[in-house]
Amino acid sequence: MPDFVDQVILHVRAGDGGNGCASVHREKFKPLGGPDGGNGGRGGDVILEVDPNTATLLDYHRRPHRKAENGKQGQGSNRDGANGGDVVLPVPNGTVVKDAETGEVLVDLVGAGTRYVIAKGGHGGLGNAALASTKRKAPGFALLGEPGDGLDVMLELKSVADVALVGFPSAGKSSLIAALSAARPKIADYPFTTLIPNLGVVTAGDTVFTVADVPGLIPGASQGKGLGHEFLRHVERCDMLVHVIDCATMEPGRDPVTDFEVIEAELQAYGKLEGRPRMVVLNKADVPDAQELAELVRPEFEERGLQVFTISAATHAGLRELTYAMGEWVAAARAAKPVEEPTRLVIRPRQLGESGFTVRKVNDNLFQVTGEKPERWIRQTDFTNDEAVGYLADRLERLGVEEELVKAGATAGAEVVIGSMEDGYIFDWQPTLSAESVHQGPRGTDSRLG
Numbered sequence: 309m310p311d312f313v314d315q316v317i318l319h320v321r322a323g324d325g326g327n328g329c330a331s332v333h334r335e336k337f338k339p340l341g342g343p344d345g346g347n348g349g350r351g352g353d354v355i356l357e358v359d360p361n362t363a364t365l366l367d368y369h370r371r372p373h374r375k376a377e378n379g380k381q382g383q384g385s386n387r388d389g390a391n392g393g394d395v396v397l398p399v400p401n402g403t404v405v406k407d408a409e410t411g412e413v414l415v416d417l418v419g420a421g422t423r424y425v426i427a428k429g430g431h432g433g434l435g436n437a438a439l440a441s442t443k444r445k446a447p448g449f450a451l452l453g454e455p456g457d458g459l460d461v462m463l464e465l466k467s468v469a470d471v472a473l474v475g476f477p478s479a480g481k482s483s484l485i486a487a488l489s490a491a492r493p494k495i496a497d498y499p500f501t502t503l504i505p506n507l508g509v510v511t512a513g514d515t516v517f518t519v520a521d522v523p524g525l526i527p528g529a530s531q532g533k534g535l536g537h538e539f540l541r542h543v544e545r546c547d548m549l550v551h552v553i554d555c556a557t558m559e560p561g562r563d564p565v566t567d568f569e570v571i572e573a574e575l576q577a578y579g580k581l582e583g584r585p586r587m588v589v590l591n592k593a594d595v596p597d598a599q600e601l602a603e604l605v606r607p608e609f610e611e612r613g614l615q616v617f618t619i620s621a622a623t624h625a626g627l628r629e630l631t632y633a634m635g636e637w638v639a640a641a642r643a644a645k646p647v648e649e650p651t652r653l654v655i656r657p658r659q660l661g662e663s664g665f666t667v668r669k670v671n672d673n674l675f676q677v678t679g680e681k682p683e684r685w686i687r688q689t690d691f692t693n694d695e696a697v698g699y700l701a702d703r704l705e706r707l708g709v710e711e712e713l714v715k716a717g718a719t720a721g722a723e724v725v726i727g728s729m730e731d732g733y734i735f736d737w738q739p740t741l742s743a744e745s746v747h748q749g750p751r752g753t754d755s756r757l758g
């Protein structure tokens with residue numbers, strides 16, 4: 309399992325609404341009372357929230373399926389079902405949310421506390437008490453709860469870390485991150501030990517920042533050699549670069565200044581990193597002669613205007629000074645950045661023509677009705693209950709669906725699809741699609757009631 313994840317597919321599912329209840333008030337030795345079925349509860353939402361204490365998407369890599377609670381069913385005696393609990397998922401600042409299928413950016417979450425309702429819970433169904441009217445005194449049905457939204461999204465970290473450690477393989481980048489933070493990356497004396505960046509959270513006084521230990525860089529990386537582009541893609545998303553230089557290497561042709569120049573040449577060939585501040589860390593000062601070498605080359609770096617730290621990731625020598633210097637950098641860089649205003653609450657726009665609906669003539673004998681309301685009503689209807697179907701027919705008529713079908717040229721017996729052609733609800737249309745044409749027996753006398 310990787311220690312670091314900057315991109316993850318998340319499957320979210322909001323809670324379904326609870327079904328409404330059909331019930332009739334009863335007391336001993338008294339005739340049947342009025343309808344008293346309660347409403348179903350609302351399904352919980354799935355919400356993303358920017359949390360300053362969350363630095364990675366690792367949790368979602370481990371558990372990519374997240375679901376909010378369903379609403380509870382309504383009950384007799386006018387008891388409404390409880391709403392389903394929301395699920396709030398903490399994400400790092402600068403998380404970009406994309407539709408996993410189309411790649412379309414849904415939202416760019418910036419600023420602590422910014423919330424985004426990614427999947428909306430379904431409405432609860434009304435109970436028969438709420439459905440009663442003068443015309444329909446004792447409805448023998450209730451509405452079904454609606455399903456909650458379900459979708460797959462891609463979460464992507466815009467910035468990987470505040471600081472990127474760059475350097476040759478085996479320079480001690482992973483050792484340094486382990487010495488600075490609680491991260492425990494793999495450390496070994498062969499090149500390319502690190503294949504995926506490790507992320508460490510470092511504290512320097514009041515400043516908390518992240519350091520990414522990226523895979524080792526070799527000549528030709530900018531042309532894709534070694535872990536080339538993959539590596540550089542990560543560096544690009546860090547605000548600062550720290551060169552980690554091995555002062556104890558015995559490899560021919562290598563010395564601190566040459567190593568630095570080779571890495572710089574690769575960074576330049578890659579481009580896009582010119583403005584990034586840099587710092588130099590001379591590592592392995594515990595090895596005999598390495599300390600002397602470090603002191604020898606220090607002026608060369610300082611002449612180029614670079615801050616230099618001689619350290620040992622092994623013995624932790626020099627780490628305090630380094631940590632505080634990095635912290636100061638980070639604090640200054642953050643202060644220089646424009647303040648990121650929390651975007652407050654963002655709700656995923658839904659396609660609604662709220663009151664509207666459209667009738668489309670597919671052919672002489674087939675018509676399609678689409679629209680938020682009619683489609684929602686279909687989902688709320690218990691088709692095993694004739695009375696509920698009758699109620700649906702009344703609603704459709706009142707909305708004017710009937711009239712529009714006539715205008716579109718529908719005649720008796722035509723097929724009408726409500727919703728999509730793939731999974732919409734199909735019925736044979738009768739010009740006066742009143743409840744009576746669909747169900748048997750007078751309304752309010754459903755024998756299944758009670």
Ligand SMILES: Nc1nc2c(ncn2[C@@H]2O[C@H](COP(=O)(O)OP(=O)(O)OP(=O)(O)O)[C@@H](O)[C@H]2O)c(=O)[nH]1
Pocket residue numbers: 475476477478479480481482483484494495496497498499500501502503522523524525591592593594595619620621622623
């Ligand atoms: N003596 C000494 N050895 C060190 C020091 N820092 C790292 N090493 C050793 O150097 C080797 C490489 O260390 P890593 O931290 O894995 O190096 P890296 O830069 O992450 O290497 P890649 O992931 O391959 O790019 C290991 O054997 C470490 O124990 C140090 O300060 N002193």
Ligand SMILES: [Mg+2]
Pocket residue numbers: 481482483494495501502521522523524
């Ligand atoms: Mg490493």
